[in-house]
Amino acid sequence: MTEPISIVVVDDHAIFRSGLKADLDGRMQVVAEAATVEEAITAIHRHTPAVVLLDVHLPGGRGGGGAEVVAGCADLLGSTRFLALSVSDSAEDVVSVIRAGARGYVTKTVSGAEISDAVVRVAGGDAAFSPRLAGFVLDAFGTAAVAAVDDELDKLSARELEVMRLIARGYSYKEVAKELFISIKTVETHVSAVLRKLQLSSRHELTRWAVDRRIL
Incomplete structure (x- = not known):
């Protein structure tokens, strides 16, 4: 039997974290949660998950949000991959977290099935973006x-x-x-x-x- 993909969920809203965990399918397992930049960096280093589902805007740290979390885990980027999940679809937010090292970016309007599929793609080494956001990345990394x-x-x-x-x-x-x-x-x-x-x-x-x- 295939091992589930280990996940750390990072979002400062507990209700959203609970809903997201319920929406993810059986191919993955949430091993930890975090609500701030500092909590996220600590949890990710403790559990070294396959994928981190990461909100872009987070309290704590130096105000860098999700991008700061990715940068704070730069030593793990060879084994842990980051998928940004946010209500924001601004080019600035997308580019900042991808530049930090995230492998994808999807908005919170997508379904649980779509998020699960994105996690699987990112865990396998591919990139995953909500359709209109991919253009921001192409523009920034041309x-x-x-x-x-x-x-x-x-x-x-x-x-x-x-x-x-x-x-x-x-x-x-x-x-x-x-x-x-x-x-x-x-x-x-x-x-x-x-x-x-x-x-x-x-x-x-x-x-x-x-x-x-x-x-x-």
Whole structure:
């Protein structure tokens, strides 16, 4: 039997969270809930769910709402995926949370079946958007932006690219060495080269760089 998709639901309205849990189908299981930015970041790190259903506007934190939650969980973006679920359909809200690293954005007007299908798509690595919202993403991340990212990645060798992705996902140097069957010293050399070529100064900046470009 297939394991259910683990979900953390983040919304500051308890009634909505209850209704959403009731609407999700049997392919998924809610393992935790949160109502604020801080609660969300804590719950997501504790449970490392497959998907986070995330409202865009949340109390707490520095006022960044859902985008701040995604940024606060940047170390988990290799395994946990974020699906924004909001009453807002403004281009600014859509672009901000996608730029932070979310894999999709649907409005709260969709049905429980549609949300469930979106969760399954996002859990499988695909993107999911309410139809008219996809245009905002295409406008914000158009061909010019893609070309700029490609130019930056072309500076890296194949091995440096592998190391970069693992470091950006939160792997330690020792874990990267084990994963790629190379020495820790070699990992350090590759990381130094990546930081130099991308004009970054730290692992934190590297993670932020990768999240911004959605290449984890």
